[in-house]
Amino acid sequence: DRDQSAREQELRESELADRAVAGFAACPDPRLRRLLESLTGHLHAFVREVRLTEREWRGAVEFLAEAGHRTDDKRQEFVLLSDVLGVSMQTVAVNNEAYRDATEATVLGPFFVADSPEVPLGGDLAGGAPGTPCWVEGTVTDTDGKPVGGALIEVWQADEDGQYDVQYPDGRVAGRGRLRADRDGGYRFWALKPTRYPVPDDGPVGRLLAAAGRSAMRPAHLHFMVTAPGHRTLVTHIFVEDDPQLLFGDAVFGVRDGLVKRFADQRPGTPAPDGREPGSLQPGGRAWSRVRFDIVLAPGE
Amino acid sequence: DRDQSAREQELRESELADRAVAGFAACPDPRLRRLLESLTGHLHAFVREVRLTEREWRGAVEFLAEAGHRTDDKRQEFVLLSDVLGVSMQTVAVNNEAYRDATEATVLGPFFVADSPEVPLGGDLAGGAPGTPCWVEGTVTDTDGKPVGGALIEVWQADEDGQYDVQYPDGRVAGRGRLRADRDGGYRFWALKPTRYPVPDDGPVGRLLAAAGRSAMRPAHLHFMVTAPGHRTLVTHIFVEDDPQLLFGDAVFGVRDGLVKRFADQRPGTPAPDGREPGSLQPGGRAWSRVRFDIVLAPGE
Ligand SMILES: [Cu+2]
Ligand SMILES: [Fe+3]
Ligand SMILES: [Fe+3]
Structure with a gap:
């Protein structure tokens, strides 16, 4: 029976x-x-x-309704939910299949803005945002090692307070820019050494993270989007090797081993590759950092 | 490679x-x-x-945001989404496990109201709502066939236009009531022969159904909630055997074979089991229907 x-x-x-x-x-x-x-x-x-259980089902339905009410032009709680479940990153993974040694993609995140300011090679895209200056250089090649001259490189990042310019109340543009690789695929620019910051955690998704005992933090990272005709567009970040947040994990599961880079911190007064001494007019000068990121693009479809 | x-x-x-x-x-x-x-x-x-694809992911996120914006105290688009994917019914299924010949449960739906009006055995719960009168009778027993005297039976239904009273603009109560089985577990009441109606299809879930080529209709049904100490509370419906909508399916997957009942339609002037002749003051009288629903309760936890 x-x-x-x-x-x-x-x-x-x-x-x-x-x-x-x-x-x-x-x-x-x-x-x-x-x-x-x-x-x-x-x-x-x-x-x-x-x-x-029916109670859990009811809780899920109420959670989704609250996430919907939390969503407007500035805040997309469902993107955040997808992010913290790793679903956004899995979507990136299935849409950017492994191809030989092509650089891995990671999540776009909510802070990309099209038509960022043009920055000359070697220029500074920090735009006066607070943080430690950072020299970034590398090459863009294809998977046969051939330079991808003229590749469009878009870069964006948070300042040392974890704020992107679009989060500033005054609407100014900072911490973002676009530049073109030279004929040999080389590129170089000044930015800020990235710092960690939390995903928005004052809504239902933040409550979920707290209830699950998870950190809302993302490890420090610098965003890149690299576009060149005949190649797959690459949306990625680089992470900072000695960032302790890497040990606690990334709230959105965006870290890939191959994207963790060594940022070499420099003492004040050390001359930079372009001959500058950042903060040389400040007493004692200013510390700065440098990193190399060689980008390998997969062929386009 | x-x-x-x-x-x-x-x-x-x-x-x-x-x-x-x-x-x-x-x-x-x-x-x-x-x-x-x-x-x-x-x-x-x-x-x-x-x-x-990333485009499909974006579409899903926008769908959820729209469902959230469509949700308020009167309308819960996520419940509806859960309903049309069969997830609500699956939740009912896992929470009301099969037990010998206990009557099967189905979805509660959004139109249940606690504290509906008391109706005496044999009374009429239509409350003046438009539709064909229907005599409903049966017994409440346990799975050993023993009567469950005094079981609380709550009933609710749409009128012949597919409207529940809570959807009326004037706030009147109709098409719902509560009664108690007699000492032998018997019950009987007048209601309306149920008719089919659509789930709310003017939101994103309705668009989904249309895009999927699915009907938003639910087959005609009469809702029951049966409660008795020592027994598992039963939330269910009965359906109408010759309802053509049964062939097209139920938008929320709530139909179970054992819940489809024969409604025997009666010619005007046929005397009812309680001696009444519905609409006997109208010229030619009035057609009516009758159905038997014997309810078997599983033991409570
Ligand atoms: Cu699965
Ligand atoms: Fe970021
Ligand atoms: Fe209903």
Whole structure:
């Protein structure tokens, strides 16, 4: 009797999951059909696997409603939710497949702005934002090692308080710029040594992180987008090798070993590669840092 | 080279999914940990299986934001989303396990109201709502066939226009009531023969149904909630055997074979079991219907 009820229960659940998936059988768009069938199947598997209670189901529905009410032009709580579950990064992974030694992609994040200011090679994109000056240099090549001359390199970053310019109240542009690699694929610019900062944690997703005992912090990073005709556009970051946050993890799972770079900190007064001495007019000068990032682009589709 | 890139890609994706799941390893609440680990695992499996594009990811995020903005005290678009994916019904299924011949549960739906009006046995709960009168009778027993005298039976339904009273603009109560089974577990009341109606389809979930070529309709049904001490509370519906919508499916997957009942339509002038002739003062009288629903309650926890 008990066994028969258990068999009947198993049958009811699997039959229901199959029926819900089959609900999309008449979908005229084959791609939409595949997406909805797969999503429905996995959601049913989740509910069955954890034996989701009605109270938990209600909690989930209320969480989503609150995330929706928290979302406006400035804040996208569902992107954040996708980020902290690693779903955004997984989407990046499946859309940027491994190709020989091509540099790995990572999440775009919410702070990219198109049409950032043009910066000459060797120029400074910090735009007066506070932080430790950092010399960044490297090459852009293809996977055969051939230079990708003229590649467009867009860079953006937070200041030492963890703020991007779009978060400043006064609307000024800082910590971002675009430049072109030279004929040999070389590039170089001044920016700031990046620092860690938290994802927005004052909403339902922040509460979820807290309840799960997770850090809302992202390790220090410098964002890059590299575009060149005939090559796959690369959206990535570099991370700072000795950043202790790397040990606690990245709230959005964006770190890849190959993107962790050594930033060599320099004592005040050390001359920079371009002959400058950052902060030379300050008493005792100013410390600065330098990093090398050689970018390898996969072929475009 | 190609094979090695493919292996590296597989490794990256599975390592990322594992890392995202492991992100919850320090969650202090073991149940929350299990829920988040399982959900994260299934979402990563979904993204990898369908090779979700960045454009589709963006579409999903925008869909969720729109569903959130559509949600207020009167409308819960995430409940509706859960409903049309069968997730609500699966949650009902896992929380109401099969037990011998206990009557199956189905979704509560959004129109239940606590403290509905008391109706005497044999009374009318239509409350003047438009529709065909329907005599409903049956027994409440346990799975050993013993009557459950005094069981509380709450009933609610839409009128013949597919409207529940809570959707009326004037706030009047109709099409709902509560009554008590007699000592022998018997019950009887007048209601309306149920008719089909659509789930709210003027929001993003409605657009999803349309894009998927699915009907937003629910087959005709009469809602029951049956409560008795020592027994598992039963939330269910009965459906109408010859309702053509049963062939097109239920937008929320709530139909179970055992809940489809024969409604026997009666010619005007046929005397009812309680001696009444519905609409006997109208010229030619009035057609009415009747149905029997014997309810079997599982033991309570
Ligand atoms: Cu799954
Ligand atoms: Fe960032
Ligand atoms: Fe209903």
